[in-house]
Amino acid sequence: KNEVEQSPQNLTAQEGEFITINCSYSVGISALHWLQQHPGGGIVSLFMLSSGKKKHGRLIATINIQEKHSSLHITASHPRDSAVYICAVVPYNNNDMRFGAGTRLTVKP
Amino acid sequence: KAGVTQTPRYLIKTRGQQVTLSCSPISGHRSVSWYQQTPGQGLQFLFEYFSETQRNKGNFPGRFSGRQFSNSRSEMNVSTLELGDSALYLCASSPGRWNTEAFFGQGTRLTVV
Numbered sequence: 001k002n003e004v005e006q007s008p009q010n011l012t013a014q015e016g017e018f019i020t021i022n023c024s025y026s027v028g029i030s031a032l033h034w035l036q037q038h039p040g041g042g043i044v045s046l047f048m049l050s051s052g053k054k055k056h057g058r059l060i061a062t063i064n065i066q067e068k069h070s071s072l073h074i075t076a077s078h079p080r081d082s083a084v085y086i087c088a089v090v091p092y093n094n095n096d097m098r099f100g101a102g103t104r105l106t107v108k109p
Numbered sequence: 110k111a112g113v114t115q116t117p118r119y120l121i122k123t124r125g126q127q128v129t130l131s132c133s134p135i136s137g138h139r140s141v142s143w144y145q146q147t148p149g150q151g152l153q154f155l156f157e158y159f160s161e162t163q164r165n166k167g168n169f170p171g172r173f174s175g176r177q178f179s180n181s182r183s184e185m186n187v188s189t190l191e192l193g194d195s196a197l198y199l200c201a202s203s204p205g206r207w208n209t210e211a212f213f214g215q216g217t218r219l220t221v222v
Contacts, residue, residue, distance in 0.1 A: 033211060041146075041197050043213035086152065095165040097142070097211075099152040 003027050006087050006100035013107050019074040021103045023087030026068065033097070034061050034072050035086040043086070046072070077107045111135065113202050113214035121220045127188040130217045134181050134202030141183040142211070143175060146197040155198075158183055190221045 004025045013019055023032070034046040047054050047061040049070065054061050058077075063070040074081055087100040114133040122128050134141050143155040154167040158177035175185040181202070187194055197218050201211040 035213075041199070041216040041218065043199060043201075043216075045211050045213065048210045088152070095140075095142075095157050095159075096154040096167060097144075098154070101151050 002101070003098050004087055004089055004100040006085075006103050008103060009101065010104045011106070013077050013105070015078060015107055015109050017077050017107075019077050019081075019105065019107075021072045021085050021087075021105070023070045023072070023100055024068060025070075025087075025089045025098075027089065027098070028092045029065075029068075029089045030092050031090045032063055032070050033088040033090070034070070035088060037084045037086060037102070039083075046085075074105075077105075079107045079109050081105060082107050113200060113212050115198075115200055115214035115217050117217060118215065119218050119220075121222060122190050123222055124190055124192060126190050127186060128190060128219060129184050129186045130198055130200075130219075132183045132185075132200035132202075132214060134183070134200075135212055138202035138204050138212070139181055140203040140205060140209075141177055141181060142201050142203075143183070143185050144199045144201070145169075146199060146216075147193075147195070152199075155185065187219075192221050195219060195221045 007022045032049045036044045049063040058075045060073040084102040086102045088097045116131045140159045142157040146152045156166045157164050161177045172188045177183040197216045199216045201213045203209045203211050
């Protein structure tokens with residue numbers, strides 16, 4: 001079993017829909033990152049969380065440390081949101097990053 | 110402020126050769142980490158450097174090595190290339206340790222033939 005599990009693996013939505021991507025992890029962490037990767041490879045860090053909730057524009061990320069679970073929400077989705085979204089955790093007392101397999105999101109106009 | 114710059118963007122090498130990839134972090138950032146991304150294994154951590162010292166290393170063979178210079182620029186080297194080393198190699202810089210935000214470069218796509 002992977003230390004970081006994401007669901008769903010693939011997600012297709014219509015423009016305007018509310019989207020949720022989930023991430024569960026099995027190790028104690030000091031931080032969790034949500035990353036976005038567009039075709040071509042470049043990765044953008046969307047959020048870094050250690051507790052609670054963060055919001056940036058139409059994106060919201062939450063984390064529940066006790067339940068070892070985080071969610072990424074996209075409100076009013078748009079075709080330009082189409083990308084792979086990756087959850088990554090930073091274990092306690094360590095400086096590596098462990099990654100989920102990613103969620104491929106396609107938003108259709 | 111300039112972002113994280115990786116060079117070259119694309120590279121084709123032959124089995125058995127060696128390759129050096131470069132990463133220039135955001136000015137003022139002291140931590141540089143390297144990752145390998147393949148379709149089969151996804152993203153995997155290679156190593157992290159902070160102030161010229163390797164702080165952590167992932168589960169990769171000794172053919173994979175790196176270093177960081179006093180200006181925080183980092184290089185990674187892969188010797189005796191294998192077909193399975195074909196991947197997108199990404200670096201990320203952070204101002205401090207991993208409880209700070211990471212900024213990724215565009216990556217170097219290495220193809221081994």
